[in-house]
Amino acid sequence: MVMTKLSKKQVLHVAHLASLKLKASEVKKVKAELSEVVSFVDQLKKVNTKGIVATHQTTGLSSVTREDEVVVDDCLNNNEALSATENTHNGYFVVSAVLEKEKHDK
Numbered sequence: 001m002v003m004t005k006l007s008k009k010q011v012l013h014v015a016h017l018a019s020l021k022l023k024a025s026e027v028k029k030v031k032a033e034l035s036e037v038v039s040f041v042d043q044l045k046k047v048n049t050k051g052i053v054a055t056h057q058t059t060g061l062s063s064v065t066r067e068d069e070v071v072v073d074d075c076l077n078n079n080e081a082l083s084a085t086e087n088t089h090n091g092y093f094v095v096s097a098v099l100e101k102e103k104h105d106k
Helices: 008-017 024-045 078-082
Strands: none
Touching: 008 024
16 A cells, blocks of 8 residues: 655644644654555545445434424423523523634734
């Protein structure tokens, strides 16, 4: 198998897309591992799949969903839901930010 060689820039770009902060010491290892994965995917692209029907599920089941049913007795009202916290605003939970706004240096 011919190994696809990824550049350090490509690895850092993929890490950025995945919101991974790689240390300088990790880049070389990740570069080798990611290059191996890309090489394997390239190898799979060469498989002849003409005439093969796409598989969308493998269980043979035709329907695995059910109708949603709300059991009102099992639901909390707004006051009950908020009763275990002190940090609320206008009937909602107040939480710390989870996502950061991306900063682009362009």
